[in-house]
Amino acid sequence: MKRWLLLLVAAAAVLAGTDAITRSLPESVLVVPIDLHEFATARGCHPPADFYQRPGVRRPPYLYADGLFSAEPAAVLWCEQQPGSGKYTLLFRAGAGDVGQGDCAAKIDNQSHIGGLSLVPATGLNLTDFRYVANPGKVGPTADTAAGVAIHSEYDGAGEEFYCHAGRWLYRVFH
Numbered sequence: 001m002k003r004w005l006l007l008l009v010a011a012a013a014v015l016a017g018t019d020a021i022t023r024s025l026p027e028s029v030l031v032v033p034i035d036l037h038e039f040a041t042a043r044g045c046h047p048p049a050d051f052y053q054r055p056g057v058r059r060p061p062y063l064y065a066d067g068l069f070s071a072e073p074a075a076v077l078w079c080e081q082q083p084g085s086g087k088y089t090l091l092f093r094a095g096a097g098d099v100g101q102g103d104c105a106a107k108i109d110n111q112s113h114i115g116g117l118s119l120v121p122a123t124g125l126n127l128t129d130f131r132y133v134a135n136p137g138k139v140g141p142t143a144d145t146a147a148g149v150a151i152h153s154e155y156d157g158a159g160e161e162f163y164c165h166a167g168r169w170l171y172r173v174f175h
Contacts, residue, residue, distance in 0.1 A: 032062045036077050039093050045079035048088065048114065056156030059116025063151075065097020074099045076151060078114045088114045090151070090162065100151045102164035108133055115155030122146035122163055130163060130170035140170050 032040070032047045040047055051061045062077035074095035078088050090108040092101045100119060124147075127140035150163040158175040 032060070032077055035072075036062050036075055036093070039075075040077060040079040040091055043091065045081055045089055045091055046083045047077060047079050049083070051078070051114075054155070057116055059118050059154065061114065061117060063099060063117045063119065065095065065099050071096035073097050074101070076101070076117060078111075078117070078153075081109075086112055088112065090153070098149060100149045100162070100164060102148070103167045104164035104169050108162060108169055111160075113153075113155065113159065115153040115159040118152045118154070119149045120152045120161065122148055122150035122161075125150070125163075127163075127165060127170065130161075130165075130172045133162070133169040133171050140165065 031049060031051045037047055048061060051057065062075060064075045065073040072095045074097045075093040076099045077091055077093075079091050080088055087109075088111045090111060092099065092106045094101075094106070098119075100122075124145055127144045127146060128142050130140035132138045132140065144165065146163055146165070150161040152161050153159045158173075160171045160173050163170045163172075
C-alpha cells in the first residue's frame with residue numbers, strides 16, 4: 001500500500017512539474033507549431049496566444065497543405081501585428097501543395113473575427129455571393145464561378161470563407 005501511495009505522490013509531482021513547465025512556455029508556441037510560429041514572428045506577426053481560451057473553437061488557427069511529406073508544405077495561419085489589438089492577419093507561407101492562396105497576396109490584413117481554419121471545396125460557388133476584401137461594398141464578379149478550394153475560418157458555427165480569384169481576395173460570411 002505504501003508503494004502505491006509513493007507512486008501516486010511521485011506521479012502527481014511529475015504531472016505538476018510538467019504543468020508548471022508548460023505554463024512557463026510562451027503561449028504562442030502552444031497555439032501553432034514552432035515552424036509557423038517562427039515564420040510569423042520573423043514577419044512581425046504573432047499567433048494569437050489566447051486562441052484556445054474561447055469556447056466554441058473546433059479547429060486550430062493554422063493549416064498545412066495535406067499529403068506532402070518530402071517538401072515543406074504551404075501553410076496559412078492567423079496572427080496579430082500588435083498582440084492584443086484585435087486586428088488579425090491571415091498569413092500565408094509558400095511551399096508545396098495548395099492552401100487556397102493561388103496568385104493572391106500572401107496576407108489578408110485587418111480582420112477582426114477569426115476562427116479555426118480548414119479548406120473547403122469551392123468549385124461551382126457563385127462569386128456574387130462573395131465580396132472583395134479590399135472593397136467590401138463591391139460584390140464578386142457575376143460571370144464567374146469558383147474553382148478549387150476556399151479557406152474556411154469558423155468560430156462557434158459562424159465565420160468567413162476566403163477565396164482567391166484573378167489575383168484578388170474575396171470573402172463571404174456564413175452563420
